Amino acid sequence: MLRPLIAAVLAASLLAPAALAQGRARDNAVVSASVMSSREPLDACGGRNLLDAAVPDGPFLEACKFHDACYRSGVLDQGVCDADFLHDMRGACDTNWPKATAAGKHAACEVAAYTYYRAVNSRFGSMLYPRGVTEGQLGAVTQTVSKGLNGTRHFEACAEARNASNRKLRYLLTLHDAKGEWVATAPGLSSLSLQPGETKTLCAGTSVSWFRSAENIGEAYALTLKVDDPSTINPFGDLVGVDRLDCESASGRCQRVAPR
Known part of the structure; x- marks a missing residue:
């Protein structure tokens, strides 16, 4: 049962196009500087207190730090912050476990990255996005x-x-x-x-x-x-x-x- 589930999550992660197809918004120097100015010392994947233990940083610490600051800064909308987050986590997977030499660990990392992405690109993430507006x-x-x-x-x-x-x-x-x-x-x-x-x-x-x-x-x-x-x-x-x-x-x- 576990293998089909992992395969399904991995397949879904590979279909998430926003992060890799368009590059990162943070690659713009002005945007990156504005976001970085909003960083706080305790930024991490799980945030603080109990969540920090429940959501391990793993290879995604830097991606999580930038994502926290991206939300806080308000420079980019939630969708772009989340897309950059997924892009950065996939980059961490490529760096730590290249497909050519560590295919299994790389696949597991991709599953974890997409799981983290879906956790924030959700109603929960929308609730946490500061100064969020409700319009349509x-x-x-x-x-x-x-x-x-x-x-x-x-x-x-x-x-x-x-x-x-x-x-x-x-x-x-x-x-x-x-x-x-x-x-x-x-x-x-x-x-x-x-x-x-x-x-x-x-x-x-x-x-x-x-x-x-x-x-x-x-x-x-x-x-x-x-x-x-x-x-x-x-x-x-x-x-x-x-x-x-x-x-x-x-x-x-x-x-x-x-x-x-």
């Missing part, structure tokens, strides 16, 4: 009407969702009809995680309900972008409306209004 923006909207299996005409609206904040956040899109009644939420059973500046499309429609269809949406509908605010310690999350578009069903024209 809806972009272009498209709408379609199609027939379901039973011949019922179903309505679906899709909108671009953009993380306009400086930390990784999880988003949901809600669809309400002309009367303000809830119709659907997308994604249905989870949320969409976006890095700072990342944009993806979310779609919500009537096909998920036995009682809703294109006929009872009404002349207008509302799309609201909601985000799980990591600033709270609520284990079930705290959804905050960050953007809203009110749209006409006939024309598809939308206007931005304050979210409720």
